[in-house]
Amino acid sequence: xxxxxxxxxxxxxxxxRLQGLYPQARSALLPALFVAQGEEGYLSEEALxxxxxxxxxxxxxxxxxxxxxTLFHRRPVGRHVIHFCTNLSCMLNGAEEILAHLCRRLxxxxxxTTRDGLFTxxxxxxxxxxxxxxxxxxxxxVYGNLTPQKVDEILGKYREEGSx
Amino acid sequence: xxxxxxxxxxxxxxxxxxxxxxxxxGYEAARRALRELTPExxxxxxxxxxxxxxxGAGFPTGRKWRFVPKHAPVKYVVVxxxxxxxxxxxxxxxxxxDPHQLLEGIILASYAIGAHKAFIYLRGEFxxxxxxxxxxxxxxxxxxxxxxNIFGSDFSLDVVLHTGAGAYIAGEETALLESxxxxxxxxxxxxxxxxxxxxxxxxxxALNNVETLCHVTQIVRHGPEWYKEQGPPVLFSVSGHVARPxxxxxxxxxxxxELIFSHAGGIRxxxxxxxxxxxxxxxxxLVEEHLDVPMDYESLARxxxxxxxxxxxxxxxxxxxxxxIARAVEFYRDESCGKCTPCREGTxxxxxxxxxxxxxxxxxxxxxxxxxxxxxxxxxxxxxxGESVPPSLRASLLYFHxxxxxxxxxxxxxxxxxx
Ligand SMILES: Cc1cc2nc3c(=O)[nH]c(=O)nc-3n(C[C@H](O)[C@H](O)[C@H](O)COP(=O)(O)O)c2cc1C
Ligand code: SF4
Ligand code: FES
Numbered sequence: 001x002x003x004x005x006x007x008x009x010x011x012x013x014x015x016x017r018l019q020g021l022y023p024q025a026r027s028a029l030l031p032a033l034f035v036a037q038g039e040e041g042y043l044s045e046e047a048l049x050x051x052x053x054x055x056x057x058x059x060x061x062x063x064x065x066x067x068x069x070t071l072f073h074r075r076p077v078g079r080h081v082i083h084f085c086t087n088l089s090c091m092l093n094g095a096e097e098i099l100a101h102l103c104r105r106l107x108x109x110x111x112x113t114t115r116d117g118l119f120t121x122x123x124x125x126x127x128x129x130x131x132x133x134x135x136x137x138x139x140x141x142v143y144g145n146l147t148p149q150k151v152d153e154i155l156g157k158y159r160e161e162g163s164x
Numbered sequence: 165x166x167x168x169x170x171x172x173x174x175x176x177x178x179x180x181x182x183x184x185x186x187x188x189x190g191y192e193a194a195r196r197a198l199r200e201l202t203p204e205x206x207x208x209x210x211x212x213x214x215x216x217x218x219x220g221a222g223f224p225t226g227r228k229w230r231f232v233p234k235h236a237p238v239k240y241v242v243v244x245x246x247x248x249x250x251x252x253x254x255x256x257x258x259x260x261x262d263p264h265q266l267l268e269g270i271i272l273a274s275y276a277i278g279a280h281k282a283f284i285y286l287r288g289e290f291x292x293x294x295x296x297x298x299x300x301x302x303x304x305x306x307x308x309x310x311x312x313n314i315f316g317s318d319f320s321l322d323v324v325l326h327t328g329a330g331a332y333i334a335g336e337e338t339a340l341l342e343s344x345x346x347x348x349x350x351x352x353x354x355x356x357x358x359x360x361x362x363x364x365x366x367x368x369x370a371l372n373n374v375e376t377l378c379h380v381t382q383i384v385r386h387g388p389e390w391y392k393e394q395g396p397p398v399l400f401s402v403s404g405h406v407a408r409p410x411x412x413x414x415x416x417x418x419x420x421x422e423l424i425f426s427h428a429g430g431i432r433x434x435x436x437x438x439x440x441x442x443x444x445x446x447x448x449x450l451v452e453e454h455l456d457v458p459m460d461y462e463s464l465a466r467x468x469x470x471x472x473x474x475x476x477x478x479x480x481x482x483x484x485x486x487x488x489i490a491r492a493v494e495f496y497r498d499e500s501c502g503k504c505t506p507c508r509e510g511t512x513x514x515x516x517x518x519x520x521x522x523x524x525x526x527x528x529x530x531x532x533x534x535x536x537x538x539x540x541x542x543x544x545x546x547x548x549x550g551e552s553v554p555p556s557l558r559a560s561l562l563y564f565h566x567x568x569x570x571x572x573x574x575x576x577x578x579x580x581x582x583x
């Protein structure tokens with residue numbers, strides 16, 4: 001009863017509101033998982049359990065749905081998540097070298113998080129911005145026509161924000 | 165020169181605002197339709213315009229809407245805004261730059277089939293489009309263009325913006341419905357689950373692509389005759405090694421050569437054209453001998469490929485085709501939903517063979533092995549995702565056999581170094 005809750009009351013309310021938008025509440029499961037992920041930055045086992053309760057579903061079912069989709073993180077990620085597109089149009093425009101440059105600058109491999117917890121880099125599939133390839137998504141912002149210099153500038157900007 | 169319809173205002177920064185959209189003639193078609201036209205008349209116009217779905221399969225839109233039972237008590241419209249086909253960026257652009265054009269199409273489609281609830285299934289990574297659509301829905305609701313008694317008529321419609329969570333297969337229509345019901349995005353067996361008859365929550369559902377619905381807005385606004393005289397228009401997303409990558413609205417049937425060389429500025433750096441995917445990475449690879457093919461449904465089908473989503477990915481002479489196909493296969497391997505064996509296993513095997521060829525450990529028999537796996541996947545996959553792997557793979561083995569051989573023989577790529 002008294003175990004510590006991972007979802008705030010605000011998050012619970014938001015999930016209930018979402019459930020009301022659909023003829024069947026279960027449709028709000030993905031949106032609800034985004035709300036839950038917003039709380040801690042990733043989906044902990046406890047958070048999944050609480051979502052499962054709100055939907056009256058077994059935990060295994062909710063975990064299985066969450067694991068199907070790439071935007072749900074089951075482990076903590078950095079403050080900024082970089083989705084770097086490596087699909088065809090970006091690859092043809094040098095994405096590999098730019099990604100290698102980015103990873104060198106951060107001292108990590110794709111899939112990893114920097115030691116200071118500021119950045120996580122993930123390889124991404126086509127993000128529908130092939131006209132500005134090579135491109136990446138940092139959190140919700142799109143950056144295209146990338147060059148090594150441009151990558152350095154962008155990283156600098158986020159680092160400044162982080163220390164400011 | 166035909167006029168641009170769908171993309172006419174996408175470079176105007178204020179087009180996403182409802183006031184500007186209305187000033188430029190927006191929502192007139194929906195208002196007139198709801199006041200003066202019957203649902204049947206709208207479907208008739210869409211038929212006359214010859215509109216075919218722009219999500220990839222190219223099914224006639226009017227015909228699809230007619231499958232929806234007229235007297236069913238509950239029906240839905242679902243918008244496929246999950247745009248994930250590699251090379252395609254038209255839907256995201258339309259939603260970010262002109263979201264009301266889509267909302268107007270949703271009103272028209274809902275009225276045509278008699279739906280009072282519509283869902284936009286938006287790809288999770290499209291944050292910009294989400295912001296624009298949220299604002300557009302709020303603006304339209306405030307003006308009474310969405311909600312109860314739209315434009316003072318007795319027609320009501322709610323639009324719910326729903327976000328996906330990262331899965332290419334969720335773009336397949338039945339997988340999308342599963343996902344919208346809060347499940348893993350796995351395709352359903354067809355028949356009986358054609359969405360028009362049995363879709364969301366097992367109710368009749370008109371499921372359409374974003375671009376398709378934007379065409380509907382333009383068809384009703386201008387009338388099917390004039391619309392057809394402008395092409396009919398199609399959106400092409402051109403990327404890769406061209407001088408001017410971008411979104412091009414051009415008449416259906418424009419020759420591939422003209423699209424690449426006149427509109428997209430030709431090959432960058434004065435290099436030679438080598439190959440392209442004409443309709444996204446799921447369409448069969450084309451080479452120089454295909455350059456004069458008209459970009460329409462039938463002509464592309466005749467050469468074994470398809471118009472698909474209209475995404476032309478262009479490759480120049482410096483491109484390693486083994487690497488390109490390897491990357492495409494890797495995409496389908498990672499995005500396979502795992503439901504059927506030929507796709508789940510086939511893509512993994514193919515990837516392993518490509519890996520060893522690219523790492524210089526290729527074997528002579530690998531080429532036959534690739535061919536035989538491709539053959540075994542053909543016609544045996546549960547959905548089109550798996551089926552889209554073999555055609556380009558086999559085309560590459562045919563047209564670029566030398567490149568594969570050289571990789572295996574020398575253990576490295578020889579494309580850039582003339583032998
Ligand atoms: C693997 C796969 C992915 C697809 N992805 C999309 C997509 O992202 N957007 C889309 O509109 N259609 C996509 N489709 C096509 C849809 O299944 C469906 O045909 C389309 O949304 C119907 O709308 P339309 O008739 O307006 O084209 C995909 C199909 C498959 C097999
Ligand atoms: S072909 Fe691939 S994506 Fe389609 S059902 Fe089979 S495993 Fe899933
Ligand atoms: S291939 Fe990178 S955005 Fe499309």
